[in-house]
Amino acid sequence: MGIDISAHAQQVARIASEIRDKIGRNEPVRIDKGGVSHFVPLPGDPRKQARPIDISQLRNVISIDPERRICVAEPGVTFAEIVKLTLEHGLVPAVVPELEGITLGGAVAGCSIESTSYRLGGFHDSCIEYEIVSGEGEVVTCSEEKDPLLFHMIHGSYGTLGVLTRLTFRLVPAKPYVHLEHRRFERFDDFMREMNDRCRAADYEFIDGIIHGPNSFVLCLGQYVDKAPYLSSYRWLDIYYKSTLARSEDYLTTPDYFFRYDTECHWLSRTVPGLESKPVRFLLGRQVLGSTNLIRWSNRLDKLIGTVKKRPDVVCDYFVPLHNFPTFFEWYAKDFDFWPLWVIPYRMPRPYPWISEEHAARMGDEMFVDCAVYGKENGDPRVDWSEVLEKKTYEMGGIKTLISRNHHSEDEFWRIFDREHYQAAKERLDPRRVFPGLYEKMHRTA
Incomplete structure (x- = not known):
């Protein structure tokens, strides 16, 4: 299954040509994937003023190999989309970030964690190969075996080394439903002990926790199951994070488990007066709830935030x-x-x-x-x-x-992040600095 690889190659060739056209212009460039960005909106962020390189068409799954448990896809595919397709084969990505609109490429370039991370790390740790268009307009493939430094430096590069155009990653077995246990504690030590014990035993597929206050801890443990006696939904009227205090167990479909935090964008919906009440959710929820809607509204308020000079939350x-x-x-x-x-x-x-x-x-x-x-x-x-x-x-x-x-000051930043490795990758992929440097891009606003 998947798209014709020639269609992918045509898009990559267009992007490479567009990048070559930018060389020597000495103007800021940004990667425009289309849709909403999961960078936190910042007042007057100048990154939005840079000239875009349009990769919004890279939104296709190229192939799914159920026998080898491998998927090849373009970076603009969202995790909601990939889960729907791979689950038809009883498979899912090893780590599925919690917001539906997060893309495969975004999870590699930035950060990707979830409740399987205690065993499997981040989504990037399941990746096998990347295809990148460099700042020279060249198409480069890299893996653990071929150009391992480039392969590892793409993770956490936030689009400053090149354009990720294709990725290959592993899939893991899954079932249709998830059974959740919510274990509540009043003492931090008891919560920590149980979390550590469960991580060491690895006897649950999913482990995470919600701390509701200094004396209110919930350890959330999940297992795949084939059948469910009932199903809860946190897509509209009900609120997942509150359910962890009200229920000792729960059953969700596997996609609803993965994206259990999406409706509220964790709990950012509570910053909108009334949006956690059922009457308001009944009337307006379809239009404003969900991470994509909430982020889109935040972006629309960017100018207002900048006007009153309020620091972002x-x-x-x-x-x-x-x-x-x-x-x-x-x-x-x-x-x-x-x-x-x-x-x-x-x-x-x-x-x-x-x-x-x-x-x-x-x-x-x-x-x-x-x-x-x-x-x-x-x-x-x-x-x-x-x-x-x-x-x-x-x-x-x-x-x-x-x-x-x-x-960070620049000196502080490079004591934490590896300047030598980053500069080696930069020289290999973007020697003429078509893309901004990592420090410069991520420190343009205070």
Whole structure:
């Protein structure tokens, strides 16, 4: 199944020609995948003013091989689309990020985690090969065996090395439904002990947690099942994160489990007055609920946000080494004090090459806890919580995604991220700097 490979080749040739046309113009360039961006909207973000390279047509699945459990697809395919197609074969991607509109290419270029990450890492860890159009307009393929540095540096490059045009990745077996258990705890130590035990035993397909407050912890454990005695839905009137306090178990279809956070965009819908009430959801939910709708509305408000000069809310993922998570959480509960907090155990098989050796040594663990902070207000002129949380994460030997506001000086940034590896990949793929550098792109706003 899939598209004619010649149609893909035609699109790649068009993109390569467009990039060659940009060489030497000395003007900012950005990759335009179409749809909504999952970068956090920032007031007056100048990245939107750069000239686009249109890759919006790269939205096709090229092939699915059920026997080898391998899929080849273009980067603009969303996880909602790929799950629907692969599930017909009893297969799904190894890691399925929680928002329907996240694309395969976005998951590689940025960050991709979910409740299988305690065993399988991120989506990028399941990838086998990438096809890239370089800043020279050349088509390059890379893998673990062929150009391994380029292969590993594409992850976390945020579109600054080249245009990802095709990717090949592994699939894993799946079943139609997921049975969920919600185990509640009042003490952090008990919650941590159970989460660690379950991760070590690997006796559940899915493990994540929702911390509703300093004394309210829920460990969410999931297993694939063939049959379900009932099915819950959190697509419209009901709210998933609240259900974890109300129910001890639940059954969802496999797609509804994967995208259980999508309707609220985790819990960002609560920032809109009345949007968590059933009457408002009944009347307006189809138009405004869901990550794509909510992000689109946020983008429309960008000019207003810039006008009043309000800092954006804190929305970012912070990866803290497991052994430092108790210390981090003690600080978080006392000083940061924002709930719910989504926590996802994450296994990093080895430090990624884009992490500097100096910082990798500070990590000291292959297991991390991703602390997903979504929506803390940040308008107090006395304290910038985005900067405070960034500094605390690095103090704990952790690392953060770059999808939101970043506060490093250039020297600080390159003590955490590997300058030598990044520059080697840049020289190989984009020696004439058609694309912005990683630091420059991700630090254009304070």
